[in-house]
Amino acid sequence: MPSQNSSRNKVILGLQWGDEGKGKVIDQLAETTDVVVRCQGGANAGHTVVVGGKKTVLHLLPSGVLHPKATCIIGNGVVLEPKALAEELAELAASGCDLRSRLLVSDRAHLVLPCHKALDRTYEAAKGTSKVGTTLRGIGPTYMDKMARTNLRAGDLLQADFPARLRAHLTAQNHLVKALGGDPLDVEAEIAALQPHLAVLKPLVADTAAFLHRAAAQGKTMLFEGAQGVLLDIDYGTYPYVTSSNTGVGGVITGSGLSHKELGEVIGVVKAYTTRVGGGPFPGELDQNAGGKGDEIRVRGGEFGATTGRPRRCGWLDLAAVSFACRLNGVDSIALTKLDILDVEAEIPVCVAYELDGQRLDSVPASISELARVKPVYEVLPGWTTSTVGVSRWQDLPVNAQKYVAFVEKITGVPVKWIGTGPGREATVCR
Ligand code: GDP
Ligand code: IMO
Ligand code: MG
Numbered sequence: 445m446p447s448q449n450s451s452r453n454k455v456i457l458g459l460q461w462g463d464e465g466k467g468k469v470i471d472q473l474a475e476t477t478d479v480v481v482r483c484q485g486g487a488n489a490g491h492t493v494v495v496g497g498k499k500t501v502l503h504l505l506p507s508g509v510l511h512p513k514a515t516c517i518i519g520n521g522v523v524l525e526p527k528a529l530a531e532e533l534a535e536l537a538a539s540g541c542d543l544r545s546r547l548l549v550s551d552r553a554h555l556v557l558p559c560h561k562a563l564d565r566t567y568e569a570a571k572g573t574s575k576v577g578t579t580l581r582g583i584g585p586t587y588m589d590k591m592a593r594t595n596l597r598a599g600d601l602l603q604a605d606f607p608a609r610l611r612a613h614l615t616a617q618n619h620l621v622k623a624l625g626g627d628p629l630d631v632e633a634e635i636a637a638l639q640p641h642l643a644v645l646k647p648l649v650a651d652t653a654a655f656l657h658r659a660a661a662q663g664k665t666m667l668f669e670g671a672q673g674v675l676l677d678i679d680y681g682t683y684p685y686v687t688s689s690n691t692g693v694g695g696v697i698t699g700s701g702l703s704h705k706e707l708g709e710v711i712g713v714v715k716a717y718t719t720r721v722g723g724g725p726f727p728g729e730l731d732q733n734a735g736g737k738g739d740e741i742r743v744r745g746g747e748f749g750a751t752t753g754r755p756r757r758c759g760w761l762d763l764a765a766v767s768f769a770c771r772l773n774g775v776d777s778i779a780l781t782k783l784d785i786l787d788v789e790a791e792i793p794v795c796v797a798y799e800l801d802g803q804r805l806d807s808v809p810a811s812i813s814e815l816a817r818v819k820p821v822y823e824v825l826p827g828w829t830t831s832t833v834g835v836s837r838w839q840d841l842p843v844n845a846q847k848y849v850a851f852v853e854k855i856t857g858v859p860v861k862w863i864g865t866g867p868g869r870e871a872t873v874c875r
Contacts, residue, residue, distance in 0.1 A: 490750025521699020551599025577722030653701025685724025
């Protein structure tokens with residue numbers, strides 16, 4: 445049985461390859477939320493929030509930070525780089541947002557240390573042309589270290605033996621960097637450089653699971669902020685071209701310390717077309733060369749990474765993949781973003797299924813070589829060729845835009861409750 449107040453809680457997940465517009469959706473929902481929780485991933489995320497024309501990109505901090513009443517939690521499933529956290533906090537403080545009194549970091553969250561970033565670079569270089577195209581934020585090597593049961597956690601900072609353990613760990617990991625042919629670190633210099641960042645982190649460390657249990661008992665409203673997207677999930681994404689965490693509801697449970705009974709509504713964020721950044725198969729990828737359709741959508745949609753600035757690969761909406769992500773996560777409703785970017789299209793193809801060797805598939809294959817061979821089956825919908833920019837009422841959307849939304853609902857079987865018509869808070873249709 446769900447808990448009594450879980451009906452007010454919400455989980456926000458990306459249902460594609462990340463960058464669906466989760467930041468904007470979370471910022472909007474956070475207005476009526478007491479606690480916003482990041483549960484997995486790390487500073488590989490780049491969540492954009494635009495308020496009054498001012499853009500803020502959040503990497504580690506939950507996207508609820510701009511609402512002064514929201515308590516922000518970095519849960520145990522997150523891998524946390526002290527330097528990235530300190531820099532992000534300083535940047536926000538410089539723009540007048542000091543959230544140290546309402547931010548908690550789980551004592552069980554694993555630390556991303558300089559050796560992990562060095563290993564990320566080393567593994568990627570060794571893979572050559574088959575590199576994953578990671579964000580080089582040390583994410584994969586930190587989760588490896590976690591699973592190997594050798595890493596340091598935020599809570600270790602509070603123990604007297606932390607300096608000795610840090611030195612020993614950096615030294616051991618440095619041997620690995622050297623053995624793999626990477627550039628070794630100057631361990632003492634790295635330890636010295638870490639000190640101011642660790643000093644920022646230390647007072648924020650807490651038992652966040654206990655905090656969340658108390659918040660649940662007090663009937664507080666919670667928002668769980670997914671990072672990346674379901675197609676980048678370590679188990680169900682396009683392995684090995686994935687991130688190293690569970691990006692769906694499973695990651696929310698293990699990464700927050702709350703049970704499934706507290707999760708509430710699962711909202712999937714879906715961009716009105718598809719993007720992917722980094723390597724890996726992408727059924728229906730459009731021509732990304734200058735002047736190609738993929739390039740045109742990229743430029744119009746401003747599809748350049750919020751974390752790395754890399755150009756994103758673009759394609760039409762892939763509802764075969766989105767439906768798969770909905771099934772995996774019991775998605776209750778969809779937030780469809782960036783509808784306005786399709787305004788100029790006269791006709792809009794939408795992928796409704798995959799075919800492999802002439803056979804229609806009812807799922808997404810596990811093998812990337814099969815995925816690279818699938819043929820998307822498209823249905824072509826008429827465009828609306830009218831501006832939807834800033835539209836905030838359903839009845840003000842052109843009929844063909846309404847039909848596009850209805851088509852998403854028909855193929856996925858999930859209601860679309862929010863539609864994005866621009867980057868700002870106000871450019872949203874709520875149904
Ligand atoms: P996230 O990682 O899922 O939070 O998404 P990103 O922030 O990486 O990328 C989404 C981009 O689209 C950001 O630049 C947002 O400001 C922008 N955006 C979000 N929703 C909309 C929308 O409905 N229309 C337009 N034009 N831009 C949007
Ligand atoms: P948000 O939360 C888009 C991608 C990387 C790479 C792969 C592995 O903003 O949606 P990693 O550094 O995690 O080991 O990289 O995952 N990736 C993302 N792509 N949005 C993200 O986050 C991403 N986080 C990681 O580009 O292909
Ligand atoms: Mg992003």
